Amino acid sequence: MKSFTIAQINTILQGELVGSTSETITGPEELQKAKTGHITFIGSSKYVSRWKDSKASAAIVNANLEVEPGENRALIKVKNADLAMAKVLEAFEPESPVFDTDIHPTAVVHETAQIGEGCKIGANCYIGKDVVLGDGVVLYPNVTILDDTAIGKGSVIWSGTVIRERCEIGQGCIFHNNVSIGADGFGYRPSDDGRGLVKIPQIGTVIIGNDVEIGANSCVDRGKFSATIIGDNCKIDNQVQIAHNCIMGKSCIMAGHSGLAGSVTLGDGVIIGGSASIKDHTTLHSGVTVGAGSGVVGDVAAGKTVLGYPAQDSREMLKQWVMMRKLAKQ
Incomplete structure (x- = not known):
């Protein structure tokens, strides 16, 4: 088990050390769950009052x-x-x-x-024809990893992941369990006779x-x-769909x-x-x-925040929600 003195942790963080503890720090923990030997963090004024009752031996504080x-x-x-705690977790x-x-x-x-x-x-891994690692x-x-795919140096691919043929993966990527890269896009059209669906071939690739x-x-x-493209340093959570x-x-x-439905374009630094x-x-x-749970049905200008379904400017949507609550009380 790893452990550090409070001075060693402060060397990592380069912060201002206030007070002292003789306890060895054996791990980080949430403020309410922390025990003696734990270090926690306080990033907001609403948690300051909880420090007195916490059993933690140390805290990282704004x-x-x-x-x-x-x-x-x-x-x-x-x-x-928050950023300092990330260093401690590391x-x-x-x-x-x-x-x-x-x-x-x-x-x-x-x-x-x-x-x-x-x-x-x-x-039980499978590495196909002309793959480059x-x-x-x-x-x-x-x-x-299927044929003609290339994966850049230092990338880590966890169990169950399938990377289909002809995909390009950059350096230092992390794909967690059961990620699917390069499956067919969802493309169908009604048949001429109107009695069925015609599958549209998906002959492009993925570039990450x-x-x-x-x-x-x-x-x-x-x-x-052509290709579905994910730019450098993008971070994608669990159970996310990115279409063709x-x-x-x-x-x-x-x-x-x-x-994202098909052919969506995101600029830099978009948060969904x-x-x-x-x-x-x-x-x-x-x-x-x-905003969470929103449905975007049209283009959104740079720097805007949108909420709701259909999504609108966040300030306008919040006004509407307030008005609806007032109406409900009448």
Whole structure:
């Protein structure tokens, strides 16, 4: 088990140490659940009053908050407690699962595949024809990489993930359990006789940039033609759907259960809340925020925040909600 003194943690954070504790810090924990030896964090004034009753030995605190450490307790004051706690979590992060061999004997690796230095390939993985794995790629057990796909160095692919043929994955990506990359887009049209549906072939691919993280059970469909594109540093939560020919700019965030219909374009830094849905062929320009549960049916200008179904400017929608509550009370 990892442990640190409060001074060692402050060396990591480079904050202002207030008070002291003789307790060894054995892990981080929520304010209410913390025990002796834990470090917690206080990032908002509404949690300050709870510090007195917490059993934590130390806390990371926003510098603008008025908090007293107490007996045998310490505070580390920082500019942003949330970001500082992320560094502490990284320091306490357990080691990743161990590979006894670099390439497990049950893995199937096509003779034409190019495997970079330091790659790890777990049990029952399948690596297809002309696949290229950059240096240090990690494939946990039961990952499938189909023909002509390339994965950049240092990427980590967790169990159950399937990356279909001809996809391009950047460096330093993380795909969690059961991610699907490059499945067919959802394309059908009524048949001429009106009695059935005709499947539209999906012959494009998927291109994913560097440092992209995709949560468990999320899907990125291949393009009908050309490519579905996810820009550098995008972060995608669990159970997210990204349909064919979508284009995401850099550093976009999509929360759980949200979805993009076909041919949606996101600018840089777009944030989409949980369970929000974006209509096909719409554009959300850079810096847009979409509230949770909203339904976007048209283009949104840069920097706007929209809410509701159909989504509207957040201030206008909040006014409508207030008026509806007043009417309900009459």
